[in-house]
Amino acid sequence: MPQSREQLEANERETLAPYAQLSADSRGRALEEKPHEWRTDFQRDRDRIIHSRAFRRLEYKTQVFLNGTGDHLRTRLTHTIEVAAISRNIARALGLNEDLAEAIALAHDLGHSPFGHKGEYALNDLMKDHGGFEHNRQSLRIVETLEQKYPHHNGLNLTWETREGLVKHYTAYDHPSKCEDFDAKSSSLEAQVANLADEITYYSHDLDDGLDSQLLNEPDLNKSIQIWRETDARIREEHGELDPETRHYAIIRLLINSQVQDVVETSSRLIAEAGVQSADEVRLHESPLIQYSENRRRTNKELREYLYDNLYYNPVVHKPNQRAIKLLEALFNYYLEHPDHIGNQSQVRIETDGLHRAICDYLSGMTDRYVALEHKRLDL
Numbered sequence: 001m002p003q004s005r006e007q008l009e010a011n012e013r014e015t016l017a018p019y020a021q022l023s024a025d026s027r028g029r030a031l032e033e034k035p036h037e038w039r040t041d042f043q044r045d046r047d048r049i050i051h052s053r054a055f056r057r058l059e060y061k062t063q064v065f066l067n068g069t070g071d072h073l074r075t076r077l078t079h080t081i082e083v084a085a086i087s088r089n090i091a092r093a094l095g096l097n098e099d100l101a102e103a104i105a106l107a108h109d110l111g112h113s114p115f116g117h118k119g120e121y122a123l124n125d126l127m128k129d130h131g132g133f134e135h136n137r138q139s140l141r142i143v144e145t146l147e148q149k150y151p152h153h154n155g156l157n158l159t160w161e162t163r164e165g166l167v168k169h170y171t172a173y174d175h176p177s178k179c180e181d182f183d184a185k186s187s188s189l190e191a192q193v194a195n196l197a198d199e200i201t202y203y204s205h206d207l208d209d210g211l212d213s214q215l216l217n218e219p220d221l222n223k224s225i226q227i228w229r230e231t232d233a234r235i236r237e238e239h240g241e242l243d244p245e246t247r248h249y250a251i252i253r254l255l256i257n258s259q260v261q262d263v264v265e266t267s268s269r270l271i272a273e274a275g276v277q278s279a280d281e282v283r284l285h286e287s288p289l290i291q292y293s294e295n296r297r298r299t300n301k302e303l304r305e306y307l308y309d310n311l312y313y314n315p316v317v318h319k320p321n322q323r324a325i326k327l328l329e330a331l332f333n334y335y336l337e338h339p340d341h342i343g344n345q346s347q348v349r350i351e352t353d354g355l356h357r358a359i360c361d362y363l364s365g366m367t368d369r370y371v372a373l374e375h376k377r378l379d380l
Helices: 005-015 041-050 053-060 076-093 098-107 116-126 135-146 160-167 189-212 218-224 226-239 244-274 279-284 294-312 315-337 344-348 355-364 368-377
Strands: none
Touching (some): 041 098, 053 076, 076 098, 076 189, 076 244, 098 160, 116 355, 135 160, 160 189, 189 244, 189 294, 218 226, 218 244, 226 244, 226 294, 244 294, 315 355, 344 355
């Protein structure tokens, strides 16, 4: 017999830290449902996210390089899976709810537009007089409204805690707008873990892809980036001379491990100093308790600036993305003139949400390749 939900919830209460968000203490779903026999509410959230259409589409959305640029370069989906894995590791080390951290991580980019952040900025500009566009808010819109999979409700009807994590997904790359339904000063520690796991993935795996694509190189990294020099020195000390590819991957692995270790050690200290004894006390705290050390923040800032200068705005990456944005803009303007050409589900929402929002929903849900195919089909 499988463990019952009640047994799983009892295990959480016995084994997790007092400040962890327990499944049994969830504020529930917008539409009340009968609990599952042998899955907790957060495990159920995770499964609904994985089975959503929006999650599957992430496979064909840009992370850094346009989708299809290389078989081994990351997509928005592989990035998401890596964020979820790091979230679970940090949550486990801190005695937090792994299932909630994983669910938030898996859903955090559901609302991402095609063509990465440049696509997001383009849609925000096109929607500037109609409420704008921000992918964290769009992730919430997807799980609350746009996914159509269940007979009794729109969206996925996720728990309040998972949705809170989407609204409050704040990183060096993401700055969400406020939402009145989630107005606490901070979010759960599990949501904060997903935030930093996202950053760690950017720092390490975008660096990895930059090296694989040969847009970045080790000599320049050694010269410019302190954290790379220190990690490279440790690898050479422990393993001696390695072939370039093996050393490159060894550095990336150690870089991830050192980032995670720094977050776990720093956060453990901050949580103890804050003296929080419940998830609700965490939400009342003035500042996040899941953080890097001051030194790691400084070295990460140096790395982030280097990635912007040498990878994200490298002409090899930037110019194709800019050309792709033109396709997005052309489609948006075409649909304004031909609203009957957008998808049926989006057409239904024109009356309630307005034409611009319906078009934005339709475009933001497209994959990179579908945008290109649609632009070609319409001969724009």
